[in-house]
Amino acid sequence: MIRPPAVTPEGRVAIVSTSSPVPADELDRLVAYFEGQGHPVTVAPHARASTGYLAGSPAERAADLMAAFADPDIDLIVPATGGKGAAALLDLLNYDTIADNPKVFTALSDPVVLANAITARTGLATLHGPTGYDFSRPTVNEATAESFWRIVQQPVKDIEVPGLDWRVPRGTGTSFSGPVIGGHLGTIRALVGTPWMPDVTGAVLILEEVFVPWVQVDAALTHLRLAGVFDRIAGLLVAVPVDSPREDAPDASYDDLILRCVGGSFPVVTGAEFGHTPTKFALPLGLNVQLDLTGPHPVLRYLENLVMP
Secondary structure (H helix, E strand, C coil): CECCECCCCCCEEEEECCCCCCCHHHHHHHHHHHHHCCCCEEECCCCCCCECCECCCHHHHHHHHHHHHHCCCEEEEEECCCCCCHHHHHHHCCHHHHHHCCCEEEECCCCHHHHHHHHHHHCECEEECCCHHHHCCCCCCHHHHHHHHHHHHCCCCCCEEECCCCEEEECCCCEEEEEEEEEEHHHHHCCCCCCCCCCCCCCEEEEECECCCHHHHHHHHHHHHHCCHHHCCCEEEEECCECCCCCCCCCCCHHHHHHHHHCCCCCEEEEECCCCCCCCCCEEECCEEEEECCCCCCEEEECCCCCEC
C-alpha cells in the first residue's frame, strides 16, 4: 500500500466539490475552520458550482480533484459536502497521477465512492472520515475533530477505539482483522460489477446508511449478498443508522435486519459511530484494523498507520 505523507501543522488544504452543491455559508465556515487551525486553504475553481443537485459537470469536478492531487503544495483534500453524483467522476480520473502524488483524501457518504476507487486502483490508502459537512458546523464536534487530526498527522498503530455501546449480534468471543473497505451502503452498492470495486477478500467491510427506510437497506444488502460480496469478507462493521425508519419491516431490530439480509457466518458488529452521527471516528481505507470481540465490549485496534512521517 501507498501511504500519504502526514498533514503538517501548516499544510495546505484543498476543498473540492465532488458531489452536490455546498451552501455558501457552509463553505465559508469550512474555510474559516481550517484557517483557524493554521492551515492555508485552496478552494477549487468549481467548488461553488451548482447545477441542480450536482456541483457542476463531472468534467469540472474531476478536473478540480485532479488539480488538487497534482498540486505539490496540497497536504489534505477535503470534499466540501456529500450528496449525489461522485460516481460520475470515476472514469474521468487519472489514477497514475494520483498514485504519483499521494495525499490524504478524506471522504464520507457519497464521496466515499472515490476514496474506495482510488484505493482499489492505485493502492493509495485513503480515509473514511469527516469531510466538509462536519467541519462547517457552527460548532465542530470535538471528538470527531480529535480523531481526524490524530490519524492524518500522527502514528495510530495499536491505538484502540472501545466500542462501549456497540453490539455483537454474531461472533461474540472471536476476533477478526483485515483491510478496511466500504462506507455508505448505497454508494458502495453502486461499485459492484465495476472496475473500481475494491477486492473485499479478507476485508473488514464497513457499512453505514442515512435517510433511507429499512426496506432500502434490505434491498442494498441483498444485492451485495447476491453479488458475492459477503462470501469473501473477514467480518462486517455496521454504523449507527441515521434517520432510517423501520416502517413496516418484518424485523424486530436493526440487528435482525442486518443478519437476515447478509447471511453467512462471519462476525457482525453493529452500533459503531463512523457514519453520519455527529461524533465519529476515522478509519483507514485499504489498511488493516482488528476487531476484538473477546472482552466485555468490542474493541477496534488500528494495526497500521495511515500516514508516513
